Amino acid sequence: MASLPKIPEYKAEWAEGEAGRWGIAIDMDLCTGCQACVAACSMENNVPFVGEHDAGYGRQMAWIRVERLWEGEYPEVKATPFQPVMCQQCGAAPCEAVCPVFATVHSQAEQINLQVYNRCVGTRYCANNCPYVARVFNWADYSNYPEPLANQFNPDVTVRRRGVMEKCTFCIQRIHKATDQAKAEGREVRDGEVQPACAQACPADAIVFGRLDDPESKVSKLSKDKRAIKLLEDLGTQPRVTYLKGGYHGNLG
Amino acid sequence: MQRVFELLKKKEIQLLLLIAFMVILSGGAWALYQTQIPPEQPIQFPHDIHVQLQIQCLYCHPGAQRQASAGLPTQQKCWACHGQLRKYWDPAAPVPLEQWPVELQKLAGYVERNEPIPWVPVYIVPDHVHFNHRPHIAAGFACEQCHGDMSKQKVAELQQTINMGWCITCHQQNSVNDPQKRIKLIDCGTCHY
Incomplete structure (x- = not known):
C-alpha cells in the first residue's frame, strides 16, 4: 500500500504556562489613546488606508486598534481605560488550527504567529476564529497608490495584495534586523534593542516590548506584575501580550 | 456541425488553421525565450575581465557583507578605477574619448552627466x-556557490533558478546535525513576512 503523503504539523508545540519568546506589556494606566501606535504601525507595515466608503463596511485594515468600552447602564456609564489591541501572538492560537492551506503558521523560531501571504487563499476562517478580532482582510487592492505615494512603502515588509489575510507580526522585520546585528557582533539581543513601531511611537511609553524568556527583561517583569491581566485568559490561548490595569479612571468616567 | 466538417475539408481552411497554429506556437516559444535570457543592461559589463584582474566581488558589491542587498555599483565606483587607468590617461599621450572602447564611452557619459547607471538586477x-x-556571507558561503563562476561570464546571467525548493534544500543540508539551527532555517518567518 502506497504511503499517504505526510501532512505537515499545524499545531504549535506548546507547553502549559510556557513563557514564549517575544512579548509586549501594555500599561493601560499610561495609555492616553492618542492613536500614535496605530499610525506608526500602518506606516511601518505598509498597511493601506481603505477610505471612508470601505471603512463603512467595516473593512478597516489597521493591525492595532485602540479599544475603549463603556461599563454599566446609561446614564451611569464608566469608561474603561484605553486598550490598544493587536494580535496577541497566542501560544495556542485558535486561528492556526483552522487554516486549510497552512498559511497561518506558528513560527517555531520566533514563537509568534505568522501569516504567509503567498500561501493565503483568503478563506477568512482564521479571522472568524480569532477571539481578539486582530486579523484584517484585504478586500481590494488598496495598496495601488499613485506614483509619488508608493515611495512611502517600507521595503522590508511585503506589500500585500487583494484577497490576503494579514495581521500584526510583532514587527518581525525589526526582530530579524536586531538579531542579525547581535549575531554579527557575537552577543545576545539586548533588552530594549528591538522595538516594534507601536512601542517606538508611544509618547507615554505605555507599550514595552522584549524577551519573555529572559526573566531580567523589562517586559517579563511587567508581565508578572500584580496589575497584569491577559485578554480573554479563560480561553486558554496563552496570549503573549500583557495588559496592566490598576488605577480607576474616575475623572474620565 | 456538418457545415464545420465540410469547411475543414477545404484546402484553404486547413492552410489557414496551420498558419494560426504556427503563429500561436512561435508566440509561445518567443515568450518562453524571453524569460530565459538575461535582461538588457545599460552597459555590457564584462565580469570575466574584472575577475581575472583579481578584483574582489565585495569591492563592487559591498552590501553583501553588511546588509540584505548586495548593491550594484554607482558610476563613481567604476570611475574610481577607470578614471585613472594609465592606458587612457597617460599624460604623455592621452587617448581622446572617441577612441575609447564603446562601453567605456557610455560609462564616461554617465560620469559626465553625474547620473547613476541604471543596472538591471538579474538575481531577483x-x-x-x-x-x-x-x-549567508557570515556563514562562510562563497559568492560563486549561488552566482556561478563569474570569471566565465561577461554580462551577468542567471546561473541558478531561484525558487523556494532550492533555498530549502540547501537550508536542510546545512542544518542536518543542528536541530536548533534547522528550526530557524526552515521557519516560514525567516523569509516571508
Missing part, C-alpha cells in the same frame, strides 16, 4: 520573499 526574488545576503 518576489516581494513576499526577504533575502538577506549578510548571514
Whole structure:
C-alpha cells in the first residue's frame, strides 16, 4: 500500500504556562489613546488606508486598534481605560488550527504567529476564529497608490495584495534586523534593542516590548506584575501580550 | 456541425488553421525565450575581465557583507578605477574619448552627466520573499556557490533558478546535525513576512 503523503504539523508545540519568546506589556494606566501606535504601525507595515466608503463596511485594515468600552447602564456609564489591541501572538492560537492551506503558521523560531501571504487563499476562517478580532482582510487592492505615494512603502515588509489575510507580526522585520546585528557582533539581543513601531511611537511609553524568556527583561517583569491581566485568559490561548490595569479612571468616567 | 466538417475539408481552411497554429506556437516559444535570457543592461559589463584582474566581488558589491542587498555599483565606483587607468590617461599621450572602447564611452557619459547607471538586477526574488545576503556571507558561503563562476561570464546571467525548493534544500543540508539551527532555517518567518 502506497504511503499517504505526510501532512505537515499545524499545531504549535506548546507547553502549559510556557513563557514564549517575544512579548509586549501594555500599561493601560499610561495609555492616553492618542492613536500614535496605530499610525506608526500602518506606516511601518505598509498597511493601506481603505477610505471612508470601505471603512463603512467595516473593512478597516489597521493591525492595532485602540479599544475603549463603556461599563454599566446609561446614564451611569464608566469608561474603561484605553486598550490598544493587536494580535496577541497566542501560544495556542485558535486561528492556526483552522487554516486549510497552512498559511497561518506558528513560527517555531520566533514563537509568534505568522501569516504567509503567498500561501493565503483568503478563506477568512482564521479571522472568524480569532477571539481578539486582530486579523484584517484585504478586500481590494488598496495598496495601488499613485506614483509619488508608493515611495512611502517600507521595503522590508511585503506589500500585500487583494484577497490576503494579514495581521500584526510583532514587527518581525525589526526582530530579524536586531538579531542579525547581535549575531554579527557575537552577543545576545539586548533588552530594549528591538522595538516594534507601536512601542517606538508611544509618547507615554505605555507599550514595552522584549524577551519573555529572559526573566531580567523589562517586559517579563511587567508581565508578572500584580496589575497584569491577559485578554480573554479563560480561553486558554496563552496570549503573549500583557495588559496592566490598576488605577480607576474616575475623572474620565 | 456538418457545415464545420465540410469547411475543414477545404484546402484553404486547413492552410489557414496551420498558419494560426504556427503563429500561436512561435508566440509561445518567443515568450518562453524571453524569460530565459538575461535582461538588457545599460552597459555590457564584462565580469570575466574584472575577475581575472583579481578584483574582489565585495569591492563592487559591498552590501553583501553588511546588509540584505548586495548593491550594484554607482558610476563613481567604476570611475574610481577607470578614471585613472594609465592606458587612457597617460599624460604623455592621452587617448581622446572617441577612441575609447564603446562601453567605456557610455560609462564616461554617465560620469559626465553625474547620473547613476541604471543596472538591471538579474538575481531577483518576489516581494513576499526577504533575502538577506549578510548571514549567508557570515556563514562562510562563497559568492560563486549561488552566482556561478563569474570569471566565465561577461554580462551577468542567471546561473541558478531561484525558487523556494532550492533555498530549502540547501537550508536542510546545512542544518542536518543542528536541530536548533534547522528550526530557524526552515521557519516560514525567516523569509516571508
